Amino acid sequence: xxxxxxxxxCLDVAEGRVVKGxxxxxxxxxxxxxxxxxxxDLAGADELCFLDISASHEGRATLADIVRRTAEVCxxxxxxxxxxxxxxxxxxxxxxxxxxxxxxxxxxxxxxLVDEIAQRMGSQCVVASVDAKWVPDPxxxxxxxxxxxxxxxxxxxxxxxxxxxxxxxxxxxxRRATGIxxxxxxxxxxxxxxxxxLVTSMDRDGTKDGYxxxxxxxxxxxxxxxxxxxxxxxxxxxxxxxxxxxxxxAVLAASIFHxxxxxxxxxxxxxxxxxxxxxxxxxxxxxxA
Amino acid sequence: xxxxxALIDYGAGNLHSVANALKRVGxxxxxxxxxxxxxxxxxxxxxxxxxFGACYEGLAGLPGMIDALERRVLRDGxxxxxxxxxxxxxxxxxxxxxxxxxxxxxxxxxxxxxxSDAVKVPHMGWNDVVLxxxxxxxxxxxxxxxxxxYAFDVTNEEHVAARTDHGGSxxxxxxxxxxxxxxxxxxxxxxYGLALLERFLKWKP
Numbered sequence: 312x313x314x315x316x317x318x319x320x321c322l323d324v325a326e327g328r329v330v331k332g333x334x335x336x337x338x339x340x341x342x343x344x345x346x347x348x349x350x351x352d353l354a355g356a357d358e359l360c361f362l363d364i365s366a367s368h369e370g371r372a373t374l375a376d377i378v379r380r381t382a383e384v385c386x387x388x389x390x391x392x393x394x395x396x397x398x399x400x401x402x403x404x405x406x407x408x409x410x411x412x413x414x415x416x417x418x419x420x421x422x423x424l425v426d427e428i429a430q431r432m433g434s435q436c437v438v439a440s441v442d443a444k445w446v447p448d449p450x451x452x453x454x455x456x457x458x459x460x461x462x463x464x465x466x467x468x469x470x471x472x473x474x475x476x477x478x479x480x481x482x483x484x485x486r487r488a489t490g491i492x493x494x495x496x497x498x499x500x501x502x503x504x505x506x507x508x509l510v511t512s513m514d515r516d517g518t519k520d521g522y523x524x525x526x527x528x529x530x531x532x533x534x535x536x537x538x539x540x541x542x543x544x545x546x547x548x549x550x551x552x553x554x555x556x557x558x559x560x561a562v563l564a565a566s567i568f569h570x571x572x573x574x575x576x577x578x579x580x581x582x583x584x585x586x587x588x589x590x591x592x593x594x595x596x597x598x599x600a
Numbered sequence: 601x602x603x604x605x606a607l608i609d610y611g612a613g614n615l616h617s618v619a620n621a622l623k624r625v626g627x628x629x630x631x632x633x634x635x636x637x638x639x640x641x642x643x644x645x646x647x648x649x650x651x652f653g654a655c656y657e658g659l660a661g662l663p664g665m666i667d668a669l670e671r672r673v674l675r676d677g678x679x680x681x682x683x684x685x686x687x688x689x690x691x692x693x694x695x696x697x698x699x700x701x702x703x704x705x706x707x708x709x710x711x712x713x714x715x716s717d718a719v720k721v722p723h724m725g726w727n728d729v730v731l732x733x734x735x736x737x738x739x740x741x742x743x744x745x746x747x748x749x750y751a752f753d754v755t756n757e758e759h760v761a762a763r764t765d766h767g768g769s770x771x772x773x774x775x776x777x778x779x780x781x782x783x784x785x786x787x788x789x790x791x792y793g794l795a796l797l798e799r800f801l802k803w804k805p
Contacts (some may be wrong), residue, residue: 433650535715593791
């Protein structure tokens, strides 16, 4: 076959605790990121992502410890992001046991950081985040409502590259505009040596309306490195669409897994049922705990 | 009984992940960065991620380490496992930003994978391990986690233990005598990878 589409649960962590609720049974402490990571490892997640959204310096400091304890009990690839601003930040997380670090706002402020980390630790460990939002063209905004509606397709995100606007990079959880074109930024990060791109639609994040397929496809088709689709998953069909129509190599999701709506295995099954390559995780056996 | 495994510590990024996985399957892991300690090791594991040249320099930078490895592995026959770039280092040379020598234990070159419309590089994710001529008897068919942009073109087909596919055939494992190398990451391949490490601990080549 071929390399499998990766199904990646993402845990938001703040001040050392998982932020979004979780529905795993049998967890002694559902807020403990290490316990949740372990549960996902046993459930056959293809990779795991920790995104640290701590507000405080102390909260950030606990992240390396969480990563270290996770790496002792999880035997799947682990991506860790949030607050990585220097080569030293990346090194700390990698030495603690992260396999990859996600570079978020620092990649906007100083894209060269991607190159610096890739030079020292290798491209394979650099995940560059692309947080994008659709920004309508102001001249189009001034048109009558009917004209705007006519220019929109009846399905999908309603965003086309027809000149009615463009995707731009946003920071601070989608609140702050940068004026940077998303496609230019994504291709630059790839040229600087990112090993993959985590493309998040800030319009869709938290909506359960599905990935922004046009955004995902636009970037995936423009770069040689893998793209992870992120932001907006509400159903298993959304994951399938992220690959089929968004051309993503991996699909990231949070609440669909955390609230027990679907298991990782169901996501892998749905991908396979759609004719896409997905993994059959083996159960753990024969090894000592 | 716990076995002493020497895990070569030359600055490779996946050192602790490999140590964790080996401990999980019952190994007594010693992080070894001096040549003398290697003489006592029953088994040797060479990790590695990132660039071939940087990894080779890291290994060659440990005084006497390459000589000690050759004595222990090639002369004494200690079971050896190379992982990812630790496997690629077995080649004659790495063709990456020029030409870097390798250990030359298994003939061949390490070359860049080429991206295309259908193939992304790095080769990142779970893929098949399809058995070829596995001299070690340790590799099982299954799915393992790969993460690499370069691949080992092996000169002698008999040394290819397993293959995978990423825009064409890619070497997934090499084996010769007491030497096993895997391109994938057993320390990141959940049950499949832990089982391979467990077999390596019991290996009597």
